[in-house]
Amino acid sequence: MAEVLLSSVQKRFGSVNVIHGLDLHIPDGEFVALVGPSGCGKSTLLRMIAGLENVTQGSIRIGGRDVTDLDPKDRDIAMVFQNYALYPHMTVAVNMGFSLEHRGRPKAEIAERVRWAAEILGLSQLLDRYPRQLSGGQRQRVAMGRAIVRDPQVFLFDEPLSNLDAKLRILMRGEIKGLHQRLKTTTVYVTHDQVEAMTMADRIVVLNAGRVEQVGTPLELFDRPANQFVAGFIGSPA
Ligand code: ADP
Numbered sequence: 001m002a003e004v005l006l007s008s009v010q011k012r013f014g015s016v017n018v019i020h021g022l023d024l025h026i027p028d029g030e031f032v033a034l035v036g037p038s039g040c041g042k043s044t045l046l047r048m049i050a051g052l053e054n055v056t057q058g059s060i061r062i063g064g065r066d067v068t069d070l071d072p073k074d075r076d077i078a079m080v081f082q083n084y085a086l087y088p089h090m091t092v093a094v095n096m097g098f099s100l101e102h103r104g105r106p107k108a109e110i111a112e113r114v115r116w117a118a119e120i121l122g123l124s125q126l127l128d129r130y131p132r133q134l135s136g137g138q139r140q141r142v143a144m145g146r147a148i149v150r151d152p153q154v155f156l157f158d159e160p161l162s163n164l165d166a167k168l169r170i171l172m173r174g175e176i177k178g179l180h181q182r183l184k185t186t187t188v189y190v191t192h193d194q195v196e197a198m199t200m201a202d203r204i205v206v207l208n209a210g211r212v213e214q215v216g217t218p219l220e221l222f223d224r225p226a227n228q229f230v231a232g233f234i235g236s237p238a
């Protein structure tokens with residue numbers, strides 16, 4: 001667990017300003033949803049926290065450490081994407097342990113971490129299966145398993161449920177929320193689905209064209225939207 005601190009973070013692609021001097025403090029253990037319309041900069045912001053995109057100006061601290069110029073692998077974060085790709089020729093167990101193996105961890109430790117993650121995610125009986133032998137929900141759980149085996153300081157999710165059907169999406173919302181309640185890992189969860197944000201997050205950050213419109217609990221945003229944009233965004237159906 002660790003707090004995440006963004007100070008005057010700016011991102012330009014060429015001459016286009018995508019994120020405008022953004023300040024954000026995410027306390028230790030909090031689940032924050034980052035919402036806003038398509039193209040407002042959610043993924044770019046998340047990718048900067050992950051280190052997959054460099055910061056044009058400003059700084060990012062995780063757990064008190066300035067990580068602005070660090071490689072993704074040195075940041076102690078784990079990211080779950082929308083288009084998570086499992087390795088088709090590897091079993092569930094090998095898929096889940098891969099990042100630890102890649103980091104040269106001892107075999108016994110990897111096996112122990114994989115067992116632990118599998119138990120949390122209800123995958124214990126499926127460790128020897130191959131991805132093609134799994135349902136969509138099970139595959140999504142394996143993708144989460146890959147993220148949690150390392151017990152990172154921060155989880156970053158980029159619309160992880162948007163490829164699932166409506167029923168499974170609702171089920172997985174509950175699972176991710178349950179995982180957070182159990183592990184209390186600081187989480188930044190990007191979604192364009194306001195219902196998802198309202199039901200899952202401790203606090204919601206509403207982003208519009210690279211600027212923060214409002215930060216607050218779901219209730220605060222619902223009861224006292226700061227402006228018409230927030231009201232429209234929170235109030236409209238997904
Ligand atoms: P969101 O995730 O909220 O839909 P993005 O962060 O993906 O938005 O994109 C924000 C803006 O930045 C968009 O206008 C997008 O076209 C632009 N953008 C994203 N990545 C790049 C890139 N690598 N090069 C140029 N422009 C980009």
Ligand code: MG
Nearest residue numbers: 042043044158
């Ligand atoms: Mg995006």
